[in-house]
Amino acid sequence: MAYETIEVRVEADKVGVITLNRPKQLNALNDQLMNELGEALKAFEADEKIGCMVITGSEKAFAAGADISAMAKYSFADAYRGDFITRNWETIRSIRKPVIAAVSGFALGGGCELAMMCDFIIAADNAKFGQPEIKLGVIPGAGGTQRLPRAISKSKAMDMCLTARMMDAAEAERSGLVSRVVPLDKLMEETLAAAITISGFSQITVMAAKEAVNRAYEGQLSDGLMFERRLFHSLFATQDQKEGMDAFLNKRPANFTNQ
Numbered sequence: 001m002a003y004e005t006i007e008v009r010v011e012a013d014k015v016g017v018i019t020l021n022r023p024k025q026l027n028a029l030n031d032q033l034m035n036e037l038g039e040a041l042k043a044f045e046a047d048e049k050i051g052c053m054v055i056t057g058s059e060k061a062f063a064a065g066a067d068i069s070a071m072a073k074y075s076f077a078d079a080y081r082g083d084f085i086t087r088n089w090e091t092i093r094s095i096r097k098p099v100i101a102a103v104s105g106f107a108l109g110g111g112c113e114l115a116m117m118c119d120f121i122i123a124a125d126n127a128k129f130g131q132p133e134i135k136l137g138v139i140p141g142a143g144g145t146q147r148l149p150r151a152i153s154k155s156k157a158m159d160m161c162l163t164a165r166m167m168d169a170a171e172a173e174r175s176g177l178v179s180r181v182v183p184l185d186k187l188m189e190e191t192l193a194a195a196i197t198i199s200g201f202s203q204i205t206v207m208a209a210k211e212a213v214n215r216a217y218e219g220q221l222s223d224g225l226m227f228e229r230r231l232f233h234s235l236f237a238t239q240d241q242k243e244g245m246d247a248f249l250n251k252r253p254a255n256f257t258n259q
């Protein structure tokens with residue numbers, strides 16, 4: 001499929017890379033971009049060769065937020081009846097393979113929220129995160145008020161949502177918003193290395209791990225522990241568990257078949 005607002009490529013035959021591509025608007029996220037992003041994610045999800053996906057932007061901006069010029073004229077009815085943003089921002093939540101955000105430059109508003117919807121964030125040292133919606137007379141609408149407190153504490157989330165200040169990469173790492181910070185010129189190399197590592201594991205096991213961690217994020221500890229235990233038990237029904245443990249015991253590399 002031909003896309004206009006994103007670029008899509010496959011690396012190492014097993015990593016699907018999606019680059020947000022509205023450079024003049026600092027990758028502001030409009031309907032077309034979010035529709036195309038959803039389509040690309042679903043296509044990689046359906047492709048058996050792909051074990052992991054990466055979403056990235058440009059050096060200057062991962063994404064500077066939802067497109068303000070598109071939103072400015074919205075009425076309450078447009079937003080509510082049009083199901084803004086659920087209609088096309090939530091596709092990523094249905095993706096079962098891992099999705100890594102590789103963030104350089106600005107990740108603001110919906111851009112920060114999109115990064116947080118990914119499974120983890122690797123940041124370049126020039127990354128800046130923020131939820132500046134309050135300056136526009138709105139609040140975050142794609143999960144920012146919910147995911148930020150879980151990621152970085154209530155106090156820091158309040159600070160960001162109420163003052164609109166930006167957090168640099170070092171603070172983002174210190175706060176737990178990102179998993180690692182790397183030099184800008186190493187961002188794709190490091191991210192692809194992580195994605196290739198993940199793609200080398202059993203897809204079944206990878207999906208189970210993602211599902212279990214997400215359960216911790218969304219529910220009660222006792223429910224999450226039970227959910228994890230049952231998934232853990234069920235993995236003993238896979239050939240990949242037999243293969244992985246046999247490979248360890250026989251000091252050889254594992255050859256996973258996703259069965």
Ligand code: HXC
Pocket residue numbers: 024025026028029064065066067068069085106108109110111132133136139140141142
């Ligand atoms: C539409 C945007 C945009 C956005 C930047 N641009 N951000 N257009 N929507 N979110 C456009 C500018 O209008 C400008 O267009 C061009 O991109 C370059 O931006 P500049 O401002 O000239 O660049 P710079 O001076 O370097 O400043 C960078 C910036 C600033 C700090 C990132 O652009 C900025 O503050 N942008 C808005 C950030 C924001 O408020 N985001 C939250 C949006 S609300 P022209 O035509 O003049 O060259 C949101 C709600 C989410 O995300 C809710 C759920 C989805």
